[in-house]
Amino acid sequence: NAGVTQTPKFRILKIGQSMTLQCTQDMNHNYMYWYRQDPGMGLKLIYYSVGAGITDKGEVPNGYNVSRSTTEDFPLRLELAAPSQTSVYFCASSRSTGSYEQYFGPGTRLTVT
Amino acid sequence: GEDVEQSLFLSVREGDSSVINCTYTDSSSTYLYWYKQEPGAGLQLLTYIFSNMDMKQDQRLTVLLNKKDKHLSLRIADTQTGDSAIYFCAESISSGGSNYKLTFGKGTLLTVNP
Numbered sequence: 122n123a124g125v126t127q128t129p130k131f132r133i134l135k136i137g138q139s140m141t142l143q144c145t146q147d148m149n150h151n152y153m154y155w156y157r158q159d160p161g162m163g164l165k166l167i168y169y170s171v172g173a174g175i176t177d178k179g180e181v182p183n184g185y186n187v188s189r190s191t192t193e194d195f196p197l198r199l200e201l202a203a204p205s206q207t208s209v210y211f212c213a214s215s216r217s218t219g220s221y222e223q224y225f226g227p228g229t230r231l232t233v234t
Numbered sequence: 235g236e237d238v239e240q241s242l243f244l245s246v247r248e249g250d251s252s253v254i255n256c257t258y259t260d261s262s263s264t265y266l267y268w269y270k271q272e273p274g275a276g277l278q279l280l281t282y283i284f285s286n287m288d289m290k291q292d293q294r295l296t297v298l299l300n301k302k303d304k305h306l307s308l309r310i311a312d313t314q315t316g317d318s319a320i321y322f323c324a325e326s327i328s329s330g331g332s333n334y335k336l337t338f339g340k341g342t343l344l345t346v347n348p
Contacts, residue, residue: 152334163338211276220265221334225276
């Protein structure tokens, strides 16, 4: 199992550009999550999904969009990138029962200039 | 609201024990987790504890939970230089009858000196 994979690993965007961060998991997990991590801060939940076709906002959703057309994939879309979106983005997945422990991808480091 | 507090830094000598502390606020948290993050990497689940337990041991790791004080600790025995990393405490948040959303602390940077 590859677990949770994310692409790209690094990206530099100009202000106003758009991009999609890809996330795929092969553990057949129903639940998936997107977080951002800023220096010295914990992780903030951007969006999450409890199954294909179902998404919901987390703590910091503004400036982002998501979709979940399959169990495996949960892409995060940035429209009109702003410097405040410079961060490291992590995707995670978990089972829908039991202890809900989340498994994380390696992250995407995004810089907006 | 929910909040998880951790001290930001801990420095120990190789071979000593490390104790990383965490306080949380949601008394209805069902699970509490410890994650490890090495430089440039994602978060790796180390261990978790169910809220009706007081202690959980897994090789060099011991988790203690004091539900009354909402205090969680992670003890690493015989700390090695490879244990140098940021350690995050997280609590599950009760939401609509489920507990799958997590709130993370800001992380404790553990430095192990040879």
